[in-house]
Amino acid sequence: MFMEGKIRYGMVGGGPNALIGEVHRMAARLDGNIELVSGVFSSDSQKSVAFGSELQLSEDRLYDSYQKMAEKEADLPEEKRIDFVVVVTPNHLHFDVCRSFIKAGIHVVCDKPMTNTMEEAEELCRLVEKNNTIFALTHNYSGYPMVKEAKSLVNSGKLGNLRKVVVEYSQGWLSQKVEEEGNKQASWRTDPDRAGISSTVADIGSHAEHLVEYITGLQIEELYADINTFVEGRPLEDDANMLVHYEEGVRGVLISSQVSVGEENNLNIRIYGNEASLEWKQENPNYLRMKYPDKPEEIYKKGNLYLSALSKNNTRIPPGHPEGLIGTFANIYSAVADAIVGREDGDEVNLDAYDFPTVYDGLEGVRFIRKAIESGKKGVWVKIDDHVA
Amino acid sequence: MFMEGKIRYGMVGGGPNALIGEVHRMAARLDGNIELVSGVFSSDSQKSVAFGSELQLSEDRLYDSYQKMAEKEADLPEEKRIDFVVVVTPNHLHFDVCRSFIKAGIHVVCDKPMTNTMEEAEELCRLVEKNNTIFALTHNYSGYPMVKEAKSLVNSGKLGNLRKVVVEYSQGWLSQKVEEEGNKQASWRTDPDRAGISSTVADIGSHAEHLVEYITGLQIEELYADINTFVEGRPLEDDANMLVHYEEGVRGVLISSQVSVGEENNLNIRIYGNEASLEWKQENPNYLRMKYPDKPEEIYKKGNLYLSALSKNNTRIPPGHPEGLIGTFANIYSAVADAIVGREDGDEVNLDAYDFPTVYDGLEGVRFIRKAIESGKKGVWVKIDDHVA
Amino acid sequence: MFMEGKIRYGMVGGGPNALIGEVHRMAARLDGNIELVSGVFSSDSQKSVAFGSELQLSEDRLYDSYQKMAEKEADLPEEKRIDFVVVVTPNHLHFDVCRSFIKAGIHVVCDKPMTNTMEEAEELCRLVEKNNTIFALTHNYSGYPMVKEAKSLVNSGKLGNLRKVVVEYSQGWLSQKVEEEGNKQASWRTDPDRAGISSTVADIGSHAEHLVEYITGLQIEELYADINTFVEGRPLEDDANMLVHYEEGVRGVLISSQVSVGEENNLNIRIYGNEASLEWKQENPNYLRMKYPDKPEEIYKKGNLYLSALSKNNTRIPPGHPEGLIGTFANIYSAVADAIVGREDGDEVNLDAYDFPTVYDGLEGVRFIRKAIESGKKGVWVKIDDHVA
């Protein structure tokens, strides 16, 4: 897919101390076909402009507000204006920012969780449909080559009929009350006004849930959540463990925690079928294990010829040369770029054709968060019977 | 602790095809101070005698039934009769066999689960108390040197206040309906008449539960179990996952499964405190990991001087020289031998003085199994408020 | 260090099928401050231009030959011409290309090995000195954050006096005669006309040697090499194992192989001091192990606060978020960019101030390759007594 010139994007959020902003920018740069040209990096306009200048953006593309940015960019001539916007603000702003750009006819890449309420999530779905917008949600962990391979292996039938899923996302960085010690990331994530009804489930549990759905295609029928707050005075949960019933009789355990001291970014998943099982761990992401009842365990390794096309197409360098987390975001950016170029070439919108999480995944994620918190609060199984078709 | 002559024991169960019997015998031999002299190895008397002869036992110590064995051995002169009996029959026979020997004044080492009903378990407790019998239950996994170290580390306060436990015991050997293909172990374990009300929870979930209690000393306040049967036509569960509330606000997840294809004997535990966490895996048992919020992860290794006395005292060979599962049983046998010698030396019975699971651990295990199955069937949290004091 | 505009570079080599070219370009893009603007990507001029256009370079910056490129770029106004050139041709061309650009006053980033002969390597040193050129050699593996940490740990004295080094770089991709099956990378690397006197030592043994020198600062006093060619008809070695005597009585073993079937990119190093030892493995690069005589092994993990500034400054994302190989090249590019900006700001040339391999490392590498091959051919210890001071 060849383009003249680069795809241009703008960013909302992701200022000086927001690490995730720089991760997005590095990822967008990696393949050389995407260019940052505009942004509102901070709610403090001066800071935003200063930061944009550091990034060597032209001052006339640095705006006071995302509303103005959406409006002004839309007014620019096609060959100049941004093709898409990246939304990396705290959660509570996602909805408004996304809505503004969608309405302005600009494609969107948005951090998860997509919104803080179901109503907002549903509204974004409607807007995306109405405006025929490309919308990608950065559940980046499904961007790893060996997660792609996991999906391919499940699809190939090599595991047989699925029976059980054990997925975990454990971190330890909220073990102490760091939100009161100037940790900005902790500060908004533990604050209901900005994070919404959930902290840990929203921040990382939703990644775990998406990983299961991405690899297996299974949707949750009902879940039972045990929601805990270990650090005193914290208004939202910092730990959540769930029993999950998926479609087709598949049973699951989902563990998520941000107070598991000593864990860094321990996302891992095991999927058991009746013929084989697989295991993948984010902290050593270039390997995947397959286990069988009657033959040696196998270690699949990134980049090899024996892997699926889906996995190989999301790989940049040869076997034994580690690929990292930035590549997972880059794979989303690359797929979004393909979609945009395809659109410009006149392609029909076909959401299934592109391998990135969509606005519907965003809706599923928000629903999952709400149902988990609901279950935890009420102490009952909660059904999820209104999945996106 | 020096003895004249060896401690003598007899065995009930553990015949030709019962692997666990040979594991017990190897373990009992390891330290050279315990001798097998008597037994009923099979309900088929001929088989039993033939097997006992292979083991080079004297024919007059091979009995037709365990009842007769208890009676006759009790009648032998003290310097000849067995000091204790090892009970390695299918579950449903544990109670009767144990009762017979306790009543005959013979100490007991019994496989888990102790009995199939609470009434039986309570009755054994009463009998043990009344007869002042030494009674050990072979929750062998707590016999590993690095599990002892885990207990010592928790006791030392190095983890701070405990918050969360994640324990798992996953196997795959019941993934297919092997009980119909002549697998004797599978046959009785999946049969309610012999295994009782539970298969997987009784067989391995109870090991996981005991491991938590051994290391942390924490008792369960309530649990919520999701009980599954994946192999069609199987009358008992083959998979069970639980949310657990321990004392002192500690939260837990307990995963157990015998249909997790490709898993061999994957028992592992993680314990998270507010200051540090630990991790141990049975399949690589000579190592234990400690993780901290602000310094490098540590790998504690079996046999080193920096370990606790409890750990070192349960170690036979130097660092880097792997110790295996047989040693875990041997550690129980060694502790039982010490207790017996102590008793002969006139020691008071002091259950806390000896480091092996007791009849009360057996009672707790039976209670755990029943509560888990109850929760799974009713779909409610079940309290455990009647722990042994 | 703030710049107006980006640093501009050109590339020689690295055309359509040359993976290493794209790795360099991705690395150069990562931090957003370096821009590719010029190149000769192939000796076939048409291919070169076509490829440059795909990269969206302006046609007037795509040249027929590297000679012309050096000349024309030097003639461009300062604000337009390239600041440095990246040389990613087969080995035999490195010298001529580097010389052309150095003479034209353009800084250089060159792949290893620097040249095919000592004379050429020494000439490049002289030229670099004379022209006051910044010259970086891409021994990228020393760019990993945990290799930086290894260097810091050795420097800190935590290992005590060094005693022994075991370093290995094993691959398997040349196990079969793939150079006759159209594998271009294999083709030139096994061809004396293009690769020089050595294949495996030059291609990967030199990385291993540099890793030792980078981390420990130790230079080789003498070495004894066993040089093997396993694949019949191959004119150069495909396996080489060495005994090494370093300064200060340190002893070493260096293993390198490209016929170790099943190995992907297995570069690993262990350094033993009299007080502690460290271990690092490229295929799981974000971890480093420290071992002690009398306390638990430690796992240092990338990105943590307890690491050295040198390590943290070469890290882009938080602990538990894997960084990969592209980052190692990016770290060299970043250091080169700093050096160039520093130069433009009027800094003195101070080679020690910048953390990238220099032209003198290149000379040491070429010397190492020659001495190893000499030792292997003659079957004698070969001294290296003419190290760069």
Place this chain on the structure above:
Amino acid sequence: MFMEGKIRYGMVGGGPNALIGEVHRMAARLDGNIELVSGVFSSDSQKSVAFGSELQLSEDRLYDSYQKMAEKEADLPEEKRIDFVVVVTPNHLHFDVCRSFIKAGIHVVCDKPMTNTMEEAEELCRLVEKNNTIFALTHNYSGYPMVKEAKSLVNSGKLGNLRKVVVEYSQGWLSQKVEEEGNKQASWRTDPDRAGISSTVADIGSHAEHLVEYITGLQIEELYADINTFVEGRPLEDDANMLVHYEEGVRGVLISSQVSVGEENNLNIRIYGNEASLEWKQENPNYLRMKYPDKPEEIYKKGNLYLSALSKNNTRIPPGHPEGLIGTFANIYSAVADAIVGREDGDEVNLDAYDFPTVYDGLEGVRFIRKAIESGKKGVWVKIDDHVA
């Protein structure tokens, strides 16, 4: 193979502080068919008797000297006297002790290295032949189930033609001068009068060499050794690294060290063929890895049905249940017991029929040690052209 009564053995050496003696005794006990009945456990007769009594041996079977023991035991009636003796003295006594018992017609199990000189080793070979004695050397590491599997895999041709072997045995316990701090094991191992001409090569390098020969059947054609003494004042080497040329063009690297701080008992081996390679590590001994050029790496796991008969026959418990180092000695004892029973049943002596290291392996080991030290001292390749046919 069924016996009446147990096989009886005596022990020379292995007294109170000699850990290896207890390891042998535990191993001999494990399978229940071998019984310790006699011994000289210390050169100090009183200590010896006291220790024998602790082991509950009859006093009339505790002797003043090994000479008397050989003589007296030989005079006992067949159904009472020992079938074999275990020699676990310091190295310098092996020869005399073994000779005494062989001459007395008693089978021998001897620790490695077999003797301190070639002449002694050859003499033992002659004596064994002449007296038709069973003689086993305890290179125990080849007793692990997964080492047996390695041998089977090589024999099966699954690796193709062998090319390269990398074997290592690194320990750290002699990093400091512990022989002067009361460490008895260190004391005799570093003393030329007792250990012979070599410390590290004799103690552990010889294990590494035997492991290669056991698995591959390859004999060394020539070797080049770099012999080092890191701890000042130590008369023998504490570190030795070798380049090795095996038969059939196979190349090798052998690393051995007892000053590699932090290493515990790091024996590991990799064998590369032209079609696949294997890797095994003693510190996690129940797993073996197979690597291929074009398919996923495989992890073979102890005890599984897919393994070779040789491996399964040396396994005691099921997959996932760790077996340890004591089992490796037990496997030698078990094979020796089989040989003795076979002999009593009138079998011809067929050394190839039994899977334990023989007197000829002992001779090869002594030769290896001498050639390695010779190479190290002279700085030349040393040929080994006088292998046992």
